[in-house]
Amino acid sequence: NAGVTQTPKFRVLKTGQSMTLLCAQDMNHEYMYWYRQDPGMGLRLIHYSVGEGTTAKGEVPDGYNVSRLKKQNFLLGLESAAPSQTSVYFCASSYPRRGQETQYFGPGTRLLVL
């Protein structure tokens, strides 16, 4: 199993450009999450999904949109990138059952917005 994979690994954008980050998991997990990590900070939740076709806002959702059209994929979109969105983005997934609350993380996408 590949676990959680993220595409791309690194991207440079100019202010105002758009892009989509792709997260894929092959563990049949129901829950998926997008976090961002800034220097010296822990992870902050952007958006999450508890199942195919459903999404919800996390702690810092402004400037981002998400879609979960397929159970195994969770897309994070930036419609008009801003320098404040320079960060490392992590996707995670988990299984909705007591005793299996562990979140499995992807390797991250480094995004630089100029």
Next chain:
Amino acid sequence: SQQGEEDPQALSIQEGENATMNCSYKTSINNLQWYRQNSGRGLVHLILIRSNEREKHSGRLRVTLDTSKKSSSLLITASRAADTASYFCATDDRGGGADGLTFGKGTHLIIQP
């Protein structure tokens, strides 16, 4: 807002020594988890302790939880160079992790050979 706050922010010890890091949180929780992050990598789950548990062990890891003080500690015994990483506590406020975890800012641990 950050739920967990780790202490210390950075810790440097000699290989073979024990490393202790602490986490404080603000609201009631269902469980508390510890994760490790190696430089430039994703987070890896280490251990989970539930709100009705006081202590848990996994290999060289020992976690304690004091819900009355809203605090947890992670002890790594007999440290190794490979333990060099950042360690984060994360709380599950509602159970099942449906709406994500709330992470602290982390403790950066350096093991000197």
